[in-house]
Amino acid sequence: MKNIAIILVNPQMGENIGAAARAMLNFGITDLRIVNPRDGWPNERATSMSAGAFEVMPEPQLFEGFEDAIADCHTTSATTARLRYMSKPVMTPTAAATDAIERQRSGESIGFVFGGERNGLDNEDIVLCKNIINIPTNPDFSSLNLGQAVLLVAHEVHKAQDSTPPREMLMGESQPVPQARLHEFFERLEGELDKGRFFRAEDLKPTMIRNIRNIFTRNELNEQEVKTLHGIISALIGNKTNGQ
Amino acid sequence: MKNIAIILVNPQMGENIGAAARAMLNFGITDLRIVNPRDGWPNERATSMSAGAFEVMPEPQLFEGFEDAIADCHTTSATTARLRYMSKPVMTPTAAATDAIERQRSGESIGFVFGGERNGLDNEDIVLCKNIINIPTNPDFSSLNLGQAVLLVAHEVHKAQDSTPPREMLMGESQPVPQARLHEFFERLEGELDKGRFFRAEDLKPTMIRNIRNIFTRNELNEQEVKTLHGIISALIGNKTNGQ
Numbered sequence: 001m002k003n004i005a006i007i008l009v010n011p012q013m014g015e016n017i018g019a020a021a022r023a024m025l026n027f028g029i030t031d032l033r034i035v036n037p038r039d040g041w042p043n044e045r046a047t048s049m050s051a052g053a054f055e056v057m058p059e060p061q062l063f064e065g066f067e068d069a070i071a072d073c074h075t076t077s078a079t080t081a082r083l084r085y086m087s088k089p090v091m092t093p094t095a096a097a098t099d100a101i102e103r104q105r106s107g108e109s110i111g112f113v114f115g116g117e118r119n120g121l122d123n124e125d126i127v128l129c130k131n132i133i134n135i136p137t138n139p140d141f142s143s144l145n146l147g148q149a150v151l152l153v154a155h156e157v158h159k160a161q162d163s164t165p166p167r168e169m170l171m172g173e174s175q176p177v178p179q180a181r182l183h184e185f186f187e188r189l190e191g192e193l194d195k196g197r198f199f200r201a202e203d204l205k206p207t208m209i210r211n212i213r214n215i216f217t218r219n220e221l222n223e224q225e226v227k228t229l230h231g232i233i234s235a236l237i238g239n240k241t242n243g244q
Numbered sequence: 245m246k247n248i249a250i251i252l253v254n255p256q257m258g259e260n261i262g263a264a265a266r267a268m269l270n271f272g273i274t275d276l277r278i279v280n281p282r283d284g285w286p287n288e289r290a291t292s293m294s295a296g297a298f299e300v301m302p303e304p305q306l307f308e309g310f311e312d313a314i315a316d317c318h319t320t321s322a323t324t325a326r327l328r329y330m331s332k333p334v335m336t337p338t339a340a341a342t343d344a345i346e347r348q349r350s351g352e353s354i355g356f357v358f359g360g361e362r363n364g365l366d367n368e369d370i371v372l373c374k375n376i377i378n379i380p381t382n383p384d385f386s387s388l389n390l391g392q393a394v395l396l397v398a399h400e401v402h403k404a405q406d407s408t409p410p411r412e413m414l415m416g417e418s419q420p421v422p423q424a425r426l427h428e429f430f431e432r433l434e435g436e437l438d439k440g441r442f443f444r445a446e447d448l449k450p451t452m453i454r455n456i457r458n459i460f461t462r463n464e465l466n467e468q469e470v471k472t473l474h475g476i477i478s479a480l481i482g483n484k485t486n487g488q
Contacts, residue, residue, distance in 0.1 A: 023392070028382040056385055085416045087466050094403065095410035135399075136408040138272040141300055148267070148395055155379075155396055159338065164380040166339035172329045222331050 003109040004100065004157060005031040006150055007069050007076075009125060010116035012038045018049030019147025020114070021060070025053040026151070027158035032060040033069045038116070049147075066113075066125045074108035075100065078129035079149055080121050089131040096133045097156035112153050117146055174222035181226050186213055192233055247353040248344065248401060249275040250394060251313050251320075253369060254360035256282045262293030263391025264358070265304070269297040270395070271402035276304040277313045282360070293391075310357075310369045318352035319344065322373035323393055324365050333375040340377045341400035356397050361390055418466035425470050430457055436477055 006024050011017050011034065021032055034041060041062055047054055054060075063069040070076050077096050091099065100110040113129055115121035126132065135144060135152055144152070169176070190209060199205040216229070250268050255261050255278065265276055278285060285306055291298055298304075307313040314320050321340050335343065344354040357373055359365035370376065379388060379396055388396070413420070434453060443449040460473070 025385045026381050026388060026392075051387065053385065082414065083416075087413070087415045087418065087464075087469065089411050089464075090414050091411045092403075092408055132414075136402065136406050137270050138402075141269045141297065143295065144270060148270075151392055151395060152399055155399075158380065158382075159336075162380050164336055167333055167335045169331070170327065170334050170376075171331045172327075174331065220331075220333075225331065 001028045001030070001104075001157070001161070003031075003104050004029050005033055005073065005109070005111045006154070007033045007035065007066075007111050007113045008037075008116075008146070008150075009035045009066055009069075009113060009121060010038065010119075011114075011146060012117045013146075014039055014043035014045030014047075015049045016117060016146040017043060018046035018051075018053070019145075020150040021046070021050045021053040021057060023147055023151035024154045025057055027154035029154050029157060030057045032057065033063060033111075034060050035063045035066050035069045037062075067128065070111050070113070070128065072109055073111040075103050075131075076111040076113055076129040077131050077133045078113045078115075078121055078126045079133045079135070079153060080115065080126060082134050083123075083126070083132065086123070086127065086132075088126075088129075090134050091131055093133055093135055093153050093156040094159075096131065097153065097160040099131075100157060101160040112150075112157075114146060114149055169220055171222045174224040177221050177223050177226050181223065182217060182221070185216070185226055185229060188230070189233060192237060245272045245274070245348075245401070245405070247275075247348050248273050249277055249317065249353070249355045250398070251277045251279065251310075251355050251357045252281075252360075252390070252394075253279040253310055253313070253357060253365060254282065254363075255358075255390060256361045257390075258283055258287035258289030258291075259293045260361060260390040261287060262290035262295075262297070263389075264394040265290070265294045265297040265301065267391055267395035268398045269301055271398040273398050273401065274301045276301065277307060277355075278304050279307045279310050279313045281306075311372065314355050314357070314372065316353055317355040319347050319375075320355040320357055320373040321375050321377045322357045322359075322365055322370045323377045323379070323397060324359065324370060326378050327367075327370070327376065330367065330371065332370075332373075334378050335375055337377055337379055337397050337400040338403075340375065341397065341404040343375075344401060345404040356394075356401075358390060358393055413464055415466045418468040421465050421467050421470050425467065426457075426461060426465070429460070429470055429473060432474070433477060436481060 006020060006029060008017060008020060017034065017037065024030070024032060037043065077100065082090055104110055113121065113125070133153065135149065137144065189212070193199065199208060250264060250273060252261060252264060261278065261281065268274070268276060281287065321344065326334055348354055357365065357369070377397065379393065381388065433456070437443065443452060
């Protein structure tokens, strides 16, 4: 994804840098910037936690200071707790990601900024970011680790530019069934039920037919499945005949 | 969160069970069900990866078979790859979570089902689920581990019932500034700029004033910040006077 960067400031554990790299690549973000990693760089533990992400991504960029790491960004979002003493917009990850993709599409470069494990981001760094991302969590168990925070933000950024339909009926080789095939099926089923004296009370018959039709109409049947249901009727008719 | 369960089927690594427990508790889900864990239960590695989640959550329920694990659920969602040969609705995590919370609010119990690390879910188990959740990822680097998949789904479920405003302007002790205070500020600033012969070309003055007013209007200033800006004007006037 162009012009979207993940920026880790003073990260401590290589494992978390590797998990962050894997998470961002899972969602198509490849610009990783690392400011002042405690254990230096490259880092073996990062590589082993990255599930091969570093072999696919461009080399991470290393910076000594935060200001240089965001120098080419137009908008930066600091992932941090809600601050009481700094007047800034606080956004959910969803809202920040939507905003970021809108800005990216109008030509901006966006940086998502994450602090180190122990102390998070310094106020001096947060103040240089345009807005704050706060991830709403269970207040009684709220701690997310660095890799998890990057995963959630990267997922939201991917979603904001993704066109996957929210709900889709997969049918494999088959096709959705046109209504006429359902009507044929109902006629046959209801005819056989009549023969089998299913509708004992004539005045209840319309309601029972409505209920049966509703079961199979609501079901999003495909052509193959209607054939299967016809086969089931045939088999049951056969059973009854054999049984009598 | 009531009536929402996370169901891990044939999980292999205790670490991933622990990460799943942490992730679900982060987002307020506490009903964990484990079907046939490879390394038995309890599991030390699970405990150590859970960041204390097992001390807060009710004890996970263990099952030998999948059917028993979902017996009390009304709707189950299987997290898996897109299947070509089974006719079922495939949903994004966001859509499935929204659907789940709507169902939960009308009294259903919902299970989110995750397969083991090596082979995922069996078709025999998937077929018993009402729908499929597929997490759209980078097709060239799509593998999410079990803990990550649970984290993303739990996050979406939390969001679907969360009322956090998408964007909120935090101001600490201060208050948003009413327009009248901006008008006072503009009058003072523009008066001082006049004195300082800032508006050299009289015909450009209206445009310049518009631009200046726009900078400070767009900015969502609070009362404290307007005071700070007045102080800056005072200081700069002082400097100029001193400097001349």
